[in-house]
Amino acid sequence: MIQLEPWTDGDMPLLVRLNAPEMTEHLGGPETPEQLEKRHRRYVAAIDSDAARIFKVVLLPEGVPVGGVNFWEREWEGEPVLEMGWGILPEYQGRGIASAAVAKAIEQARATSRRATIHAFPSVDNAASNAVCRKLGFELLGPVEFEYPKGNWAPSNDWRFTLRQYT
Numbered sequence: 181m182i183q184l185e186p187w188t189d190g191d192m193p194l195l196v197r198l199n200a201p202e203m204t205e206h207l208g209g210p211e212t213p214e215q216l217e218k219r220h221r222r223y224v225a226a227i228d229s230d231a232a233r234i235f236k237v238v239l240l241p242e243g244v245p246v247g248g249v250n251f252w253e254r255e256w257e258g259e260p261v262l263e264m265g266w267g268i269l270p271e272y273q274g275r276g277i278a279s280a281a282v283a284k285a286i287e288q289a290r291a292t293s294r295r296a297t298i299h300a301f302p303s304v305d306n307a308a309s310n311a312v313c314r315k316l317g318f319e320l321l322g323p324v325e326f327e328y329p330k331g332n333w334a335p336s337n338d339w340r341f342t343l344r345q346y347t
């Protein structure tokens with residue numbers, strides 16, 4: 181059982197663990213301490229913004245932070261959409277936590293965003309992340325060359341989840 185909680189100032193240690201080499205294998209490798217500090221500031225500031233939702237994933241009943249799931253507004257192929265991303269710490273993987281967390285984030289997006297679709301762009305060789313998309317009912321649109329984070333381009337899959345038919 182997990183819950184999503186807003187990212188707060190005390191969550192930098194979790195971000196450092198999510199930045200480990202084995203966590204960023206499909207994301208261009210670890211970010212520098214400066215990049216990570218900037219990311220943390222952006223995540224904390226998002227609490228005052230409607231354009232992004234940044235959550236830590238907390239395992240219950242222990243109350244242990246085990247990962248993160250985020251969505252934010254962007255343009256994709258000329259359309260206003262949401263993009264979603266996620267990560268679960270290695271020692272908690274393989275227990276259905278990402279699937280549960282992404283399902284909850286989809287419900288948050290449905291409740292709080294006017295955007296009609298969510299896209300996710302796991303790299304084509306990220307088997308676990310592609311499995312999360314497939315399992316939760318994202319539709320596979322096909323391969324694209326995708327940049328995440330800035331400066332890291334990788335062959336990726338464009339997956340789309342339809343929240344509603346019209347904005």
Ligand SMILES: CC(C)(COP(=O)(O)OP(=O)(O)OC[C@H]1O[C@@H](n2cnc3c(N)ncnc32)[C@H](O)[C@@H]1OP(=O)(O)O)[C@@H](O)C(=O)NCCC(=O)NCCS
Nearest residue numbers: 203266267268273274275276277278279302307308309311
């Ligand atoms: C992707 C990630 C979040 C998955 O977390 P998780 O909690 O282990 O995922 P779940 O336990 O919910 O598993 C989801 C599905 O993936 C499948 N899966 C997990 N690892 C897999 C692997 N290596 N190969 C194939 N399928 C895999 C599971 O079998 C499960 O499907 P099922 O329920 O039909 O069996 C985790 O591996 C991670 O954080 N990776 C590093 C960060 C990252 O790549 N993020 C995604 C960027 S787009």
